[in-house]
Amino acid sequence: MNEYTNAVEAKGLTKRFGKFTAVDSVDFTIPRGEIFGLLGPNGAGKTTTIRMLCGLLLPDAGSATVQGFDVASQPEEVKQRIGYMSQKFSLYNDLTVLENIRFYAEIYGLPAERRATRVEELIEMAGLKDFKHEPTHTLSGAWRQRLALACAIVHNPPMLFLDEATAGVDPVSRREFWDLIYALAGEGVSVLTTTHYMDEADYCNTIGMMYQAELIALASPDEIKDELPGVLVQVDCERPVEASEILQGLPEVHNVAVHGAQVHVTLKHEWQARKIGTALTYAGFAVHSMETIQPSLEDAFISMVMQRQSRATQVPGQPQNRSIA
Amino acid sequence: MSHGLVTGVMLGRGEHHLFAREWGWYSGDMTDKTPESAMDTAIKVEGLVKRYRTQNGAAAIREIDFEIPGGSLFGLVGPDGAGKTTALRILSSVMEPSDGKAWIAGFDTHSRPEEVRKRIGYMPQNFSLYPDLSVRENLNFFADIQQVPAGDKKARIAEMLAFTRLEDFESRRAGKLSGGMKKKLALACDMIHDPQVLILDEPSTGVDPVSRRELWALLARVVQEGVTVLVSTPYMDEAERCRQVGMLYQGKLLTTGTPEEIIDALPFEIVEVKARPRKLMRQVVADCGEVHDWHPVGDRLRVLVSGNGNTSRAMDTLARQFYANRLDVVILRQARRTMEDAFVHLVKAQRAQA
16 A cells, blocks of 8 residues: 555646536545535536546546545556445346345455455445345335445445435435444545535535536535625515515615525624514514524525626526625 | 514614524514415315335325415425325326325316316426427417417516526527526426416426525515415425425325424424534533434534423533533534424434334
8 A cells, every 4th residue: 555644635637528628627635534525516527526536537637646546547546445326326126235235246356255244244334134135126215325335335445436426315314324424434434425415515524616617615514604704694574575675775785585485684793683674574574583594505605606706697586795895 | 563573673782692593573473474375275185195006015195185375385395205296296187196185276186187287387307398499489389288368478478588587598499508597497388377376396406506596586486476386395405495394205294384383393402513522522422411312414413402491501511521521612502403303303203103
């Protein structure tokens, strides 16, 4: 093994497809045992980044190492040390749970004498004991997800890539799945996960937000939320769309967004909430409730994107962005 | 309307509750919560069951009941496979229930499907626009299908283009639109005949965050116009954007109510904790007698403690324990309970019963 401190180091990583730049000078590092979330809408460049890090695509500029190996010049070394699980995990539906894991154990060239113990270990870890001999197609989404994880780590990789692999299951199973991921991280496995569902990224230690091929933010979920200016207040009142128009006219109000039945209002100070509540009531809108809420990662993402396009087309629902000076 | 707000306005100026959850001033105004919904029931479902022939055993929908008042925004929330699509298909009269009944604006979806279809706009998950037709041509086509009177057609199309802000793209082929714009066009096509009820199956799935936000802003406007909207979503955070929510899991309705009602019914409060070193933090939390349950979210732990005013005591205990163990405390605060917390709680309760 060579010496390395970070599981992943990407410097100026770039990929172009013809005239289209899919990934543009992306820099980040993932310390060992950390969970890194690559976040962004579809088409932002997440999957292309992962494919370069897995040694499947050659970067056009910049470089990256995974577990100390260069992805461009040592792709085979990289591939041996990573596990990869995607949204459409490739399980064999006709095979049983046990047979699927065994199959992957053979593919990854696990020595025959270690195979049986490792397979049992994984079944135990993923809680699949009761389903061992079930054909895979009878499993629910959540159990298939656990099986796919077991298959992806059958060769004990120190680095795990999860490409949109965590969405779609119920919240209880999702938490249980993350418990498995945290257990792996606790053993020193480093994880890079991608998601376009912003809430999911709260589970990561560090987040890289991608937008149009660029990394527009790199920090912990809390830091990203804390950097948002002002205070976010959720207002539940009647006729939220009309109410938002009133709110937009108030000097205290930095930003207004209608979220279905609720209005989200950004203020400079928390005490200003009272003033806007009063204003709404006097304007004839019954206010059912108001509370300060922590901005979500989606709020943060949208705020960053809006800043970038400040002079471009306005998006309804985010009608005005006044400076918060 | 009482002027309960006045008291609040006069509260002390220096009172910056950092984590204040509410302001006192509106307390007198809680009586008439949904005045606009005093209208008739728009959607009603009774003892609805759907069994598919191909599935072994469990029904896709297992005896669900709910009622949606006119002008409401109702969210049917649940993970993949919960039965959301099946329920919406039955309500849209494109599928027959195995048992039970469903009504739209008082019309039985089984015996009066043509009356139902006149009154609803239905957007399936894989809605079909015509990719070779332009935005305007698509709208025109759907207007014809829905028998919008010739005299109204032009005005109605213009209205829909303006509503979805697609005016500048009216001659673009639907196939060349971005994902978010396609959804908006589908929404416009489904609303071209001015339906009373809009049924949308996971409109926000696969849409980028900016478009998702725009979509929810559009839905708010539709509701304000008096249309009843039933929207399904796998995303728990979207449940909070609805006036009322039904949580669906394995074909059963776990609960229905306003987001507030659902959250207020939870038997716990949540404290958010972040301290270093992480391992010791977990140890302290796990050993704390006042902690019912906890789970990690990134570097933080979300800790369940019993409600009813015991929360601050539990926080004191945790603070003391952290101090005694020389932990570096970064966060120790009460957190909002989310719809996901509610869903997890209800699913666990159901599993415990089984």
